[in-house]
Amino acid sequence: MTAPLLLIADDDADMRALVRSTLRPDYPDALEVVDGRELFWQLMRASFTRDGRERPIVVIADIRMPAYTGLEVLDAWHGEQGALPVVVITSFPDDDVRARVAELGATLLPKPFTRARLRQAVQAVRGRRGSP
Amino acid sequence: MSAWLVRHVTGLSMAAMALLAYVDHLTGVEITFVVMTYLAPIAAVTWFRSRRLGLAFATLATTCTVLILIDTASPPLHAVVLDAIGAYGMFVAVTVLLDALRRHVERERHQRRAAVEQLRHAERLNVIGTLAAGVAHELGTPLNVISGTAELLGERPLAPDRVRKHADLILRQTEKITAIIRHLLDFGRRGGTPAADLDLDEAVRRSVELLAAMARKRSIDVRFEPAGTSQRVRASSRELEQVVSNLMLNGIQAMPRGGTLRVATATEQRGDAVYGVISVSDEGDGIAEEHLPYIFDPFFTTKGVGEGTGLGLSVTYGIVNDWGGRIEVTSRPGHGATFVVRIPAYAASAARGRSNQNTQPWPGGELAPTMPR
Numbered sequence: 001m002t003a004p005l006l007l008i009a010d011d012d013a014d015m016r017a018l019v020r021s022t023l024r025p026d027y028p029d030a031l032e033v034v035d036g037r038e039l040f041w042q043l044m045r046a047s048f049t050r051d052g053r054e055r056p057i058v059v060i061a062d063i064r065m066p067a068y069t070g071l072e073v074l075d076a077w078h079g080e081q082g083a084l085p086v087v088v089i090t091s092f093p094d095d096d097v098r099a100r101v102a103e104l105g106a107t108l109l110p111k112p113f114t115r116a117r118l119r120q121a122v123q124a125v126r127g128r129r130g131s132p
Numbered sequence: 133m134s135a136w137l138v139r140h141v142t143g144l145s146m147a148a149m150a151l152l153a154y155v156d157h158l159t160g161v162e163i164t165f166v167v168m169t170y171l172a173p174i175a176a177v178t179w180f181r182s183r184r185l186g187l188a189f190a191t192l193a194t195t196c197t198v199l200i201l202i203d204t205a206s207p208p209l210h211a212v213v214l215d216a217i218g219a220y221g222m223f224v225a226v227t228v229l230l231d232a233l234r235r236h237v238e239r240e241r242h243q244r245r246a247a248v249e250q251l252r253h254a255e256r257l258n259v260i261g262t263l264a265a266g267v268a269h270e271l272g273t274p275l276n277v278i279s280g281t282a283e284l285l286g287e288r289p290l291a292p293d294r295v296r297k298h299a300d301l302i303l304r305q306t307e308k309i310t311a312i313i314r315h316l317l318d319f320g321r322r323g324g325t326p327a328a329d330l331d332l333d334e335a336v337r338r339s340v341e342l343l344a345a346m347a348r349k350r351s352i353d354v355r356f357e358p359a360g361t362s363q364r365v366r367a368s369s370r371e372l373e374q375v376v377s378n379l380m381l382n383g384i385q386a387m388p389r390g391g392t393l394r395v396a397t398a399t400e401q402r403g404d405a406v407y408g409v410i411s412v413s414d415e416g417d418g419i420a421e422e423h424l425p426y427i428f429d430p431f432f433t434t435k436g437v438g439e440g441t442g443l444g445l446s447v448t449y450g451i452v453n454d455w456g457g458r459i460e461v462t463s464r465p466g467h468g469a470t471f472v473v474r475i476p477a478y479a480a481s482a483a484r485g486r487s488n489q490n491t492q493p494w495p496g497g498e499l500a501p502t503m504p505r
Contacts, residue, residue, distance in 0.1 A: 010273075014273075014274075014301060014305065018276070018280040018284075021284065022280065064269050091268045091269050091271070091272020091273065092268040092269055094265070111275065112276035112278075113276060113280075114283060115283050
């Protein structure tokens, strides 16, 4: 069983590198995207290449990104395609953000987080989806 | 207004009744006694609700009643005298009534003003919230990278070059945080620089030159139109540079398809006060009317991520305020925007005296030079 593909969406390169290096032992394959538009395209591509041997995805997305925010993309995806295992990263988790993240069935990870906390959050969303 | 009508409907009906009684009297029907029994209590109630309105109705009613009584009691009394008393009474009544209405409208206007003031306060609180969110967003990422990298360094021994790489990363992030803090300090105007006696044209020209190259890259033609009066203003040159470049940057970013950015200076006399004026006009899409009240608010931006922090114009606003100056913006959607800064200046005579000691960058009266392309 291959490990799920990690989709890391953040406009800050250092942040993407930190997330990637933290999760590398469990998730060797990761794709980095820098804005909301690219996140959407990568989600589309992943869904179109499904051929019976579909590979599960785990999304780790920042909210504040150029083009579209992480929440806008995930909301749209949720409405069209259904739930995804998602960890939403933000430095300003207000009530509105909490409510929207809960609606998505995602896990909220406020910045700054420890590496252990990130691993836990990813583990939690995978468990919830019943992914392998 | 409708609430007001309901409140005073008794008074109005009373006045109507008094008028009716007068008319009835003229037609020969005697109902004075009935009217009076209604009038007295109603007038009292109205009086306690609103002195002036009560006075108006009472005067109106009394005039009618007196006319009826006099006319009934002594029919031979001369009709002209009666008419005069009636006309005068009506005049007083209508005047007082109008006065009462005017006062009422004024009171309502005052209440509305208080409500607007309250709204502004709420907006200010909103600004603080926006500011907090902005700071959290800006600082969250570098802080997280620092803490994560530090964790990484502490987890297990690493090769020296890896350690060096991580240390560099931490340094870079702290620089990022320092830059954000510097911006915030600029915004809060905590580190003011001393004001000096500046030649307005000269100081603005320096800032224009700084940004002309950047504007050209975006196919924007910068035109500088100095007043040529060697007007002197009291401001710090660093701050003046910041104000002009912030306004120019704003104009440049407002013209993604290129165009002409005009920067002009002038001297303006308003009563005894003299102002050095800087105006910056772009040919962009202009500012939507609903955005105008927020244009100087911190973190208010209509630009995309990475284009502006939303602090530029509020920093500018703060600086100009510190000078005791004013900044205004006019805009028509589709026709660009013009920012006008007025800085308290020295009187023209003082400026002339000083100008002799300085070489003038642009001789007065000469055609405005255009920045070299």
